Amino acid sequence: MPDKPLEIALNVTAEELYNANPDYKAFQEGDAQPMGVTFQGYDFPRFQESKMVFKYPNGEFLIDGVMSVIAYDNIKTPNSLLTDYNITFIYNKNSDGITDEDAYKKTMNLFKELKDKGWVYNKDIGSPRLSEKDGFIFTLADHTSSLNLDFTRTLTFEEWMQLSNIQTWQLRHGTDAFMDIMYIRDTDPETGNRHYLMSLDISDPIEVVKQTVGADHRDNWEKEYVRLYSEIPTWRLQSETQAIEMGLKIQQDQPDYTLPLVLEKTGIDTSKFISIDPYKITYEEFIKRSEAGEDMTPYYENQTKPNKPEITSQAKGRCLAGQPCPKSGYWFTLAKSDSRAYFKQGDIMPDYPNNQWGEVIWQFEGEKG
Secondary structure (H helix, E strand, O other), X not given: OOOOOEEEEXXXXXXXXXXXXXXXXXXXXXXXXXXXXXXXXXXXXXXXXXXXXXXXXXXXXXXXXXXXXXXXXXXXXXXXXXXXXXXXXXXXXXXXXXXXXXXXXXXXXXXXXXXXXXXXXXOOOOOOOOOHHHHHHHHHOOOOOOOOOOOOOOOOHHHHXXXXXXXXXXXXXXXXXXXXXXXXXXXXXOOOOEEEEEEEEEEOHHHHHHHHHOHHHHHHHHHHHHHHHOOHHHHHHXXXXXXXXXXXXXXXXXXXXXXXXXXXXXXXXXXXXXXXXXXXXXXXXXXXXXXXXXXXXXXXXXXXXXXXXXXXXXXXXXXXXXXXXXXXXXXXXXOOOOOOEEEOOOOEOOOOOXXXXXXXXXXXXXXXO
């Protein structure tokens, strides 16, 4: 095995990945899949696991015992960039099995290293606003999401053993790199040996947003994210209703954070996200009343209307109704169905008063039909 660790980074081409690691050519894997996707990366035999360095803006970290590195390459797009990696590794590359105590210690040490290097808990916008302790309690419940553990809270060994045999922690480094750390814990029925298969799912911001909107909307994620944004408060309300039913306290002053990519492309500042007040209404009651046509504005926290995109100077390709069109091409607005139309630069963008959406915001789709 080469002495130099394998090096990976986001937003490089497959060719650049392979050129950066010439000593690992024998372990390269390229697995063509349907729909124009190829899995690029490396595969290492058992007991020949490699070391790997992941490099990100202003930092890097090393993982030993790497079994495989897989990235998703869209070969339909020339020189497409690798925006998502899956890395599997084990702690016990030189032995068959590991004790629960050793796996616990090694994972806590990894978490401490990442915390010291500036990684933070990535509480997504639909998660309940809980303390670190309550997040642990919420995770243990059978009917709740297992994605609410803050990795910066050091678990006791007893708490570690209470976790499910499949557990995931969500992390981010600023808003440049996002990472899910997961283990699968198992026992060999023949030998009784314990095994922990570890994995890292590392993504860039655009990949994270595309996963939010779903596979059917990857190519028009900006439009779909704007549509989904007003629905996301119900996602959070559902989880916070569950938490309150468990006797947990919602920390309504917990801040959200800005995703610069979303702000630039849609004008939505996710740090200004407005939640539905879980102490005023439950998820089930909110859905029932809203479907009956009731005005649900009073149930939102600290505002007079539900979440809508904000127009900011950082939003590109957006124009308010009544303003001159800034660029010739095709535009659409969510305020009116089948609104897509061609406008020339200087044309006044139409308004649709009394629509159900609210303020009419036109979004640029492209210059070609």
